[in-house]
Amino acid sequence: MGSKGRAWKFGDNITTDHITPSRYMHLRSNLFELSKHAFEDIRPEFSSSVKPGDIIVAGRNFGAGSSREHAPIVIKTLGVSAVIAKSFARIFYRNAINIGLPPVICDTSTINDGDLVELDLQEGIVKNLSNKAEVKFKPLPEEIVRILSEGGIVNYVKKHGGLDKF
Amino acid sequence: MGQTLVEKILSRKCGRYIGAGEIIIVGGLDCVFTHDASGPLVISRLNELGGGIGLDPSRVCVFIDHVVPSPSASISNDYKALKGFALEKGVRFHDQGCGVCHQLIAEYYASPGDIIIGSDSHTTMAGAFGAFATGMGASDVAIALKTGMTWLRVPESMRISVEGRLPKGVFSKDVILKIIGMIGAEGANYKSMEFHGSAIRRMNMEERMTITNMAVEAGAKCGLIPPDEETRKYLEERGRGDKYFKIEPDGDAIYSDEISIEASDLEPMIALPHNVDNVVPVEEVLGKRVDVVFFGSCTNGRMEDFKVIDKIIGGERIDRGVRAIATPASRNVYLQALKAGIIERLASAGVVITPPGCGLCIGVVGGIPADDEVVLSTANRNFLGRAGNPKAHIYLSSPATAAASALYGAITDPREAM
Numbered sequence: 001m002g003s004k005g006r007a008w009k010f011g012d013n014i015t016t017d018h019i020t021p022s023r024y025m026h027l028r029s030n031l032f033e034l035s036k037h038a039f040e041d042i043r044p045e046f047s048s049s050v051k052p053g054d055i056i057v058a059g060r061n062f063g064a065g066s067s068r069e070h071a072p073i074v075i076k077t078l079g080v081s082a083v084i085a086k087s088f089a090r091i092f093y094r095n096a097i098n099i100g101l102p103p104v105i106c107d108t109s110t111i112n113d114g115d116l117v118e119l120d121l122q123e124g125i126v127k128n129l130s131n132k133a134e135v136k137f138k139p140l141p142e143e144i145v146r147i148l149s150e151g152g153i154v155n156y157v158k159k160h161g162g163l164d165k166f
Numbered sequence: 167m168g169q170t171l172v173e174k175i176l177s178r179k180c181g182r183y184i185g186a187g188e189i190i191i192v193g194g195l196d197c198v199f200t201h202d203a204s205g206p207l208v209i210s211r212l213n214e215l216g217g218g219i220g221l222d223p224s225r226v227c228v229f230i231d232h233v234v235p236s237p238s239a240s241i242s243n244d245y246k247a248l249k250g251f252a253l254e255k256g257v258r259f260h261d262q263g264c265g266v267c268h269q270l271i272a273e274y275y276a277s278p279g280d281i282i283i284g285s286d287s288h289t290t291m292a293g294a295f296g297a298f299a300t301g302m303g304a305s306d307v308a309i310a311l312k313t314g315m316t317w318l319r320v321p322e323s324m325r326i327s328v329e330g331r332l333p334k335g336v337f338s339k340d341v342i343l344k345i346i347g348m349i350g351a352e353g354a355n356y357k358s359m360e361f362h363g364s365a366i367r368r369m370n371m372e373e374r375m376t377i378t379n380m381a382v383e384a385g386a387k388c389g390l391i392p393p394d395e396e397t398r399k400y401l402e403e404r405g406r407g408d409k410y411f412k413i414e415p416d417g418d419a420i421y422s423d424e425i426s427i428e429a430s431d432l433e434p435m436i437a438l439p440h441n442v443d444n445v446v447p448v449e450e451v452l453g454k455r456v457d458v459v460f461f462g463s464c465t466n467g468r469m470e471d472f473k474v475i476d477k478i479i480g481g482e483r484i485d486r487g488v489r490a491i492a493t494p495a496s497r498n499v500y501l502q503a504l505k506a507g508i509i510e511r512l513a514s515a516g517v518v519i520t521p522p523g524c525g526l527c528i529g530v531v532g533g534i535p536a537d538d539e540v541v542l543s544t545a546n547r548n549f550l551g552r553a554g555n556p557k558a559h560i561y562l563s564s565p566a567t568a569a570a571s572a573l574y575g576a577i578t579d580p581r582e583a584m
Binding site (some may be wrong): 014017021022023025026028041042047060061064065066067068069070085087089090091094095098099141142153154157158162163164 | 203206207211216232233240284302307313352355385387444511528529530534552554
């Protein structure tokens with residue numbers, strides 16, 4: 001599993017309110033409309049400019065705050081192929097895996113906004129094609145890769161008949 | 167090997183020794199809940215799984231609390247669907263006006279040793295009862311509903327000890343703000359925060375809930391307080407005395423971190439915009455003009471909080487430049503405050519009273535601030551845009567600091583007003 005795309009660089013402590021502002025709660029049954037407001041308060045151009053395959057690159061504690069699964073969903077809905085961050089908030093990390101959006105923990109300091117980035121989840125390597133920098137990371141556990149490749153935890157449970165079939 | 171409180175709770179449920187770092191699948195969930203903000207997605211996930219729920223419906227709750235009363239047809243339609251779901255499945259339904267989910271979980275459901283899964287991050291609050299309570303996303307909650315099980319990575323534990331007596335004017339909110347400021351927004355990421363010490367034992371249940379509610383603001387998976395006589399008293403007053411039992415960590419339990427705090431050294435604290443860990447003593451921002459004061463939320467919208475607010479404001483008129491909004495955390499709190507005359511005194515002081523629910527904390531209805539306005543809130547989050555306007559500036563404090571500041575129209579040390 002892997003992907004290639006432009007980096008959208010964010011700083012530390014990006015919260016679920018940055019990703020999906022609480023004031024748009026009335027759009028939570030309309031995920032497509034909700035995704036148009038992703039990162040609106042910090043990067044208003046994000047939802048209209050992001051291209052399928054692009055990668056979000058962030059600092060520490062990405063996805064802090066709410067348990068709203070809508071946060072990784074809108075990121076995936078807009079075509080983002082992965083989120084790479086120095087660290088993730090616990091609930092966001094779990095939600096991202098559950099909905100099939102790969103969260104990768106690694107040093108992101110050599111990646112700049114707009115760089116072309118290639119990600120190999122199995123090998124555990126991020127290649128910055130713009131400045132030739134390479135960063136290694138601990139590959140995701142096999143169970144997590146399986147959940148991601150089957151499109152998320154709900155599909156996984158449907159296919160395998162329960163949680164105890166890991 | 168000695169066990170932490172979270173290891174004890176999970177071992178009891180699983181019927182075997184459980185240690186930090188293990189991945190476990192646990193059944194016998196005591197309570198699984200969702201609410202208006204995430205409920206529609208939970209139902210859609212459950213339908214993807216074939217519908218149907220695999221646990222006793224009396225252990226499942228649906229709350230309408232985030233946006234009440236509904237301001238629009240589309241939100242009302244979501245609520246109608248949630249109510250329909252609850253009636254069809256025979257699960258507990260708490261409609262608009264009953265209160266914030268976490269407060270109702272405390273009033274009606276949580277007991278020591280329980281496992282509680284909610285589709286809301288502040289589910290950690292029920293840890294004040296010695297229950298393992300954690301927030302999850304819609305898929306996890308739907309799977310818990312469908313299978314009656316969930317998977318967990320057993321967290322490492324951080325032992326936080328608060329010893330001694332809190333000075334006058336310093337409250338449990340100041341304690342947890344101080345801790346979050348010390349360890350940072352991811353200081354307890356993935357961990358269980360275990361709170362001990364004489365200052366914690368001296369707090370009543372309502373005060374303790376403020377602490378476990380905000381454990382998630384340091385990234386914690388759960389925030390736990392060992393049950394004691396205060397827990398028993400709270401449960402007995404609500405007809406659940408039989409649910410009480412003692413569960414506590416072993417003396418030789420292994421902790422990843424240990425923090426000791428001397429209660430008498432503490433002072434009123436405040437979180438500055440736009441992060442909860444951006445904490446300084448109130449003293450550093452004295453005199454800062456305040457436009458909106460919000461008294462409420464699952465963190466600080468309880469009777470104990472309203473008593474403190476009432477003691478400071480009494481019948482005095484709040485500053486005329488301030489819009490103050492009070493939102494009781496539940497209907498029970500509302501009725502108690504009403505009977506005690508507090509609601510009447512606050513209303514005559516110029517405070518707007520809104521129906522029980524999340525109110526301004528979530529920022530869809532209930533007094534959204536204007537651009538550049540300063541909001542002083544007793545809630546748990548001050549993220550950019552949180553009160554409904556990304557151009558506003560949100561500060562977080564204890565109800566006492568908020569009440570004193572409402573009186574004077576500027577950030578005020580509550581010790582001056584008590």
